[in-house]
Amino acid sequence: MKTILWATLTANGNYAQSSPENPPKKEALDDFAAQAKAAGNFVVGRRTFEGMRGSGGPGPFADLDIVVVSKHASDIQGATVVRSPKEALSYLQQKGHQTVLISGGADIHNSFLEQGLVDELIFNVTPVVEGKGLNLIADRENYRCQPVQLLDCKPLGGGVVQLRYAMER
Template identity: 65%
Template sequence: MKTILWAALTANGNYAQSSPENPPKPEAFADFVTQAQAAGNFMVGRRTFEALLAGGGESALDGLDIVVVSKGAQAMPGVTLARSPQEALAFLERRGHRAALLSGGADLHNAFLEAGLVDEIIFVIAPVLEGKGLNLLIDQEKYTYKNVELLDCKPLGGGVIQLRYAVGR
């Protein structure tokens, strides 16, 4: 199964932090929905999923297999809980998916990367600068990827661009 990591970043490389005062760029959210619908699923951490629900964006994702990956989450209606990246992927594979979309957050992204479970990365870059926020941090001693290859670069509108990379192993 191909695993695609999707992340919205700021122009200075931080994870784009959204809030009611600073909602996600519509072009970035539209790209996420497009990617999730193409895969038929997405995997997400508990806090990121709760933020998605609070922002009212879940209706665009009806009919998708949603897997919340969390060691401590309690049952959540309409989603499957997985305790590890491997468990999440095994569930989606059993459901017949050929690709899995990995969305936020940073800890979850790093868990998949460190386990060597990411085949492609999609970065959607928003035209903003943020002084605080999370970075994609990789433990250099555990991380084994060597190269990424740019597959595509395209504008999404509103100054938002999408970069798509294949991950070398």
């Protein structure tokens, strides 16, 4: 099963922190929707899922398998809750998925990376520089450089550039 980590980054490499003053770019959101629909699923953390739901309801992803990785939540309407990245992958594999989209937050991304569970990276780089932010950390305990292979680079519009990399596992 192929695992794809999808993230929106700022031009200076931080996770893009959306806010009312800095809303997510439409091009990045459209790309996420397309990637999620192609995979038929996505994996997020509890806070990211709650932020996506906004006012509630099934939203545009009602027909997808949504998996929330959380050590504290047990029942979240509209999603399957699991305790670990490996449990998320096992669940989606049992459901017959060939591709898994790992889509957020920083803790979820880093936990999949630390465990060596990512095959591909998709970074949508937005045209903004932020003074603070969260970073991808592939191995927090033992920093190491991990080479990746560029698969594709393309503009999505609105100044957003998508970089796609293969990772060795």
